Amino acid sequence: MRYIHIKSAWQGHSDCRNCTLREMVLFSDLQEQDFLIVHEQIDDMAFPPNAVMFHMGARAEAVYTVRRGAVKLVRYSSNGAQRVVRVLKKGDVVGLEALLGNAYEHTAVTLNEVEVCRIPLPVMQRLDRETQRLERRLMERWQRALSEAHTWLAELTGGMADARTRVARLLLRMRVLGDDGELLVCMPSREDIGSILGITVETASRIISSFQRDGLIQSVDGRNRLYRADIPVLEQIAAGPADGY
Amino acid sequence: MRYIHIKSAWQGHSDCRNCTLREMVLFSDLQEQDFLIVHEQIDDMAFPPNAVMFHMGARAEAVYTVRRGAVKLVRYSSNGAQRVVRVLKKGDVVGLEALLGNAYEHTAVTLNEVEVCRIPLPVMQRLDRETQRLERRLMERWQRALSEAHTWLAELTGGMADARTRVARLLLRMRVLGDDGELLVCMPSREDIGSILGITVETASRIISSFQRDGLIQSVDGRNRLYRADIPVLEQIAAGPADGY
DNA sequence: CGATATGTTGAAAAAAGTCAATGGCAGTGG
DNA sequence: CCACTGCCATTGACTTTTTTCAACATATCG
Numbered sequence: 001m002r003y004i005h006i007k008s009a010w011q012g013h014s015d016c017r018n019c020t021l022r023e024m025v026l027f028s029d030l031q032e033q034d035f036l037i038v039h040e041q042i043d044d045m046a047f048p049p050n051a052v053m054f055h056m057g058a059r060a061e062a063v064y065t066v067r068r069g070a071v072k073l074v075r076y077s078s079n080g081a082q083r084v085v086r087v088l089k090k091g092d093v094v095g096l097e098a099l100l101g102n103a104y105e106h107t108a109v110t111l112n113e114v115e116v117c118r119i120p121l122p123v124m125q126r127l128d129r130e131t132q133r134l135e136r137r138l139m140e141r142w143q144r145a146l147s148e149a150h151t152w153l154a155e156l157t158g159g160m161a162d163a164r165t166r167v168a169r170l171l172l173r174m175r176v177l178g179d180d181g182e183l184l185v186c187m188p189s190r191e192d193i194g195s196i197l198g199i200t201v202e203t204a205s206r207i208i209s210s211f212q213r214d215g216l217i218q219s220v221d222g223r224n225r226l227y228r229a230d231i232p233v234l235e236q237i238a239a240g241p242a243d244g245y
Numbered sequence: 246m247r248y249i250h251i252k253s254a255w256q257g258h259s260d261c262r263n264c265t266l267r268e269m270v271l272f273s274d275l276q277e278q279d280f281l282i283v284h285e286q287i288d289d290m291a292f293p294p295n296a297v298m299f300h301m302g303a304r305a306e307a308v309y310t311v312r313r314g315a316v317k318l319v320r321y322s323s324n325g326a327q328r329v330v331r332v333l334k335k336g337d338v339v340g341l342e343a344l345l346g347n348a349y350e351h352t353a354v355t356l357n358e359v360e361v362c363r364i365p366l367p368v369m370q371r372l373d374r375e376t377q378r379l380e381r382r383l384m385e386r387w388q389r390a391l392s393e394a395h396t397w398l399a400e401l402t403g404g405m406a407d408a409r410t411r412v413a414r415l416l417l418r419m420r421v422l423g424d425d426g427e428l429l430v431c432m433p434s435r436e437d438i439g440s441i442l443g444i445t446v447e448t449a450s451r452i453i454s455s456f457q458r459d460g461l462i463q464s465v466d467g468r469n470r471l472y473r474a475d476i477p478v479l480e481q482i483a484a485g486p487a488d489g490y
Numbered sequence: 491c492g493a494t495a496t497g498t499t500g501a502a503a504a505a506a507g508t509c510a511a512t513g514g515c516a517g518t519g520g
Numbered sequence: 521c522c523a524c525t526g527c528c529a530t531t532g533a534c535t536t537t538t539t540t541c542a543a544c545a546t547a548t549c550g
Contacts, residue, residue, distance in 0.1 A: 075399040079485045083405055085395040100388045105395070135380055142387035143345045149394035150330040150350070154320040158403025159443015159506095160328055162537070190497060198404015200539060205498055222547095240324045407505070435529060445507055450530055467515095 011044035014117045025065045025091055026119075026141070029133040037126050043118045053094065053108040053116075060098030062120045066090055069114030070174075070186060073106040074195075084196045086149060087111070087188075089176070093141050099124060111188060112224060158198050161240055166197045167207045168237040171217070171229060178226060185217065187225040256289035256360070264362075270310045270336055271364075271386070274378040282371050288363045298339065298353040298361075305343030307365045311335055314359030315419075315431065318351040319440070329441045331394060332356070332433075334421070338386050344369060356433060357469060403443050406485055411442045412452045413482040416462070416474060423471060430462065432470040 016027055016038055027038075044067075047053060053064065056076060071088045085106060088094055097105045098121055127134045154160070155169050170193065171185050178184040188196070193204040211217050216234060217227045261272055261283055272283075289312075292298060298309065301321060316333045330351060333339055342350045343366055372379045399405070400414055415438065416430050423429040433441070438449040456462050461479060462472045 073395075075395060077399060077405070081405050081485075083399045085398045097388055097392070100385055105392060132377070139383065139387065140345055142384065142391060143342055146387065146391050146394060147342070147350060149391060149398065150318075150320060153330045153394065153398055153402065154322060154328045157398065157443055159439075160322070160326050194404075198402055201497080202499085202540080203538060205496095209498065240326075403506095446529080447508080447531085448506060450528095451506095454530065 011046055013040050014042040014044045016042055021067055026137045034131050038123060041120055041123050045116050045118050047110045047114045049110055049112045051110045054104050056104055056107045058104050060102055060104050062118050063096060063098050064094040064116040064118055066092050067115040070111040071114060072109050072111055074109060075106050082195060096141060156197055163199045163203050164207050165238060165240055168234045172234055172238055185227045185229045187227050256291055258285050258288060261287055271382045279376050283368060286365055286368050290361050290363050292355045292359045294355055294357045296355045299349050301349055301352045303349050305347055305349050307363050308341060308343050309339040309361040309363055311337050312360040315356040316359060317354050317356055319354060320351050327440060341386060401442055408444045408448050409452050410483060410485055413479045417479055417483055430472045430474045432472050
C-alpha cells in the first residue's frame, strides 16, 4: 500500500544510435546530426520491482522509454483510493504528459525489474525545436496511448463483463516473451489486479486460484511472477460467459 | 440500440478567421497566410440527436470540432456489447485518430442537437506540412483526450465507487450553460448512462429516480433533457459513501 | 527468527443484474 | 381525431455476483 522510493541504479549513457529498440521508439527518424543534441544526455537506468519512478504532481523533468519490464501508472482520487489507469511495457513511453504540462499526471511504479532510457526534458524540447522528425513519432505515441486507454475502458472495466472474464483478458494482455522464447504471462500482484480491474484482492485471489485449480495457469518462476498459460482457453473465457448462442 | 444515419444539414462555409471558438480550438496559432489553405474548405454542419457522425472502422476523411452539443464515442467489442468510452463537448475534437490511422477507432453519435466544423483530412495534412503552428495545439488535444480518458477510468468505472456515486459524478460532468445563463445538467438517456458507467439501464433508472424523489434534480426542459440540479449535494454524493471518516 | 507484507479461503451481507410487467409519450396511419 | 405501435423509463421480486469481515497460511526481509 505504501511505496518505498528506491534509488535507481545508473547503468551508463545510452547509445541511442545503435539501440535495438530504436525503430520501436521515438528516435527512429532521427538523423546523424540530431544525435549531436542527444549526445551523452540520455542515461540507461534500472529500477527494482515496486520502485517509484516519479510521483503524480511532481515537476516533470524527463520522459522514459521502457526497455524491459512493466510500469503501472497510478492515479489517486481525493478520497485516497488508488487506481491503476494503464500498464506500460517494452517500447512504451512513460511520462509523455511532461512535454506539455509541467507536472506528471500519475505516479509511475515498476511492476518488476525495469530498465529504461531516461530522456531529460530539455533534450526533448531541443529536438522538438530543431528537427521536425520527432513530431510524428510523438503523435503516434499519444494516439497509441489514447487507444490503449479506450481499450481498457471498454474491455477491462466493470459492467460489461464479470470479474472472471476481465481477469482472463488482463492475463492475456500481460503476455511477455520469456527468456527461452516461450510466451508467458507476467502475473501482477493480487492488489494490482484489483486496482486495474476494479475488484477486491479477495475476488482477484479467488479467480486466480480457480484458474490454477483448473490447470489454466501454472507458475514457472516464482521470482519474476511468470506463468505458463493455456492461451486458447483463456481466450475463450475472455470472450465472455459461455452462452451457448 | 439501432442507430439511424440521418443526413446532416450543411450550414455553410465556416469563417475560421473570426470563429468565436478559435482560441479554444485548433487554429488559434494560425496566421493570415495559413488561412489561405483553409479557405472555403471547412464546413459548418448540424446533426440531429442520435445521428451517427461516422462509424468505427470507416475510412477517416475529416476531423470535427464541436461547437455545440455533445457527442459520444462508442466502441463495440467482438461480442456485440457496446460501451461509451468518452463524451465530447464544446471545443473538443472528434476523430483525432484520423490524422494517423486511416480508419476511425470508434463510432461517433450525437447525444443532442450538435453543431460542428468539419475539417477535411487533406486540409489538416497540408497545414501540418506547411506550418508548424498546428503541431502544438494537436499535441495539447491529444494530451487532453488522454487525460480525460484516464479520469474516466479512475472515477467513472466500477469497483472504486458504487453506482450511485458514479452517477452523481457523471451528472456533474454533464453540466452545461443553459440559455438563460443558469448552470444545468444535460441528462443522457438511461441506456447511455448505463453504457458509460457500466451498469444496467434498470440500475441507472432507479438511481436517477431516487435523485428525483430526493429533490436533487428536476426536469426543466423535457425536450433537451435539461435538469436543474442541487450541485453541492451531488458533489457530496460524488465524493463517496458517507463513511464518517 | 520474529515481523510485516501478501495470498488464500469461508460465511454472511450488500450491491447490482435479470426477468417481467406496466405506464407514458411521440409519431403514424386510418 | 383517435387507436395503435414502438421506444423509453420505471418499478417490483428474485437471483447472481461481488464485497466485506475475519481467520489463517506463506512468504520475505531485516
